[in-house]
Amino acid sequence: METIESMLMINTQTRINSLEELPTVGIKISIGNFGTGFSSLSYLRNLPVDTLKIDRSFVSCMEKEKYSLGIIQTIITLANTLGLDVITESVETVSEMKILGFLGCKYRQGYIFYKPMLPH
Numbered sequence: 001m002e003t004i005e006s007m008l009m010i011n012t013q014t015r016i017n018s019l020e021e022l023p024t025v026g027i028k029i030s031i032g033n034f035g036t037g038f039s040s041l042s043y044l045r046n047l048p049v050d051t052l053k054i055d056r057s058f059v060s061c062m063e064k065e066k067y068s069l070g071i072i073q074t075i076i077t078l079a080n081t082l083g084l085d086v087i088t089e090s091v092e093t094v095s096e097m098k099i100l101g102f103l104g105c106k107y108r109q110g111y112i113f114y115k116p117m118l119p120h
Helices: 012-025 041-046 066-082 094-102
Strands: 002-004 030-034 051-054 085-088
16 A cells, blocks of 8 residues: 555544554555655654655656755665665656666666556
8 A cells, every 4th residue: 555645644643543554454555755745754663664655756857966866865775774665656767777776776666667557
């Protein structure tokens, strides 16, 4: 299951209580768009999060802006330190794929791999 940061800002404690029950039935939790909303590191401490998904807004400009590249590296390091998986969203070029691999991001998704498919 993927949740985004802005969803956690509304009725926070109720949502946290609900999310804490999901791993007991085998559901893993990802925080999508990580770093673009109301990032609170306390979510990483208080929620049963398995994965952080780095938003396309950082990936698309990482080759031009050193700050975006630094943010991506920091999120990857943070996730690795906490034992979380990291997925970068919307990888579209070979260059982006290689840079993210070099930074230690094992999981990448985007058009470079496959275009979205319609549900069956």
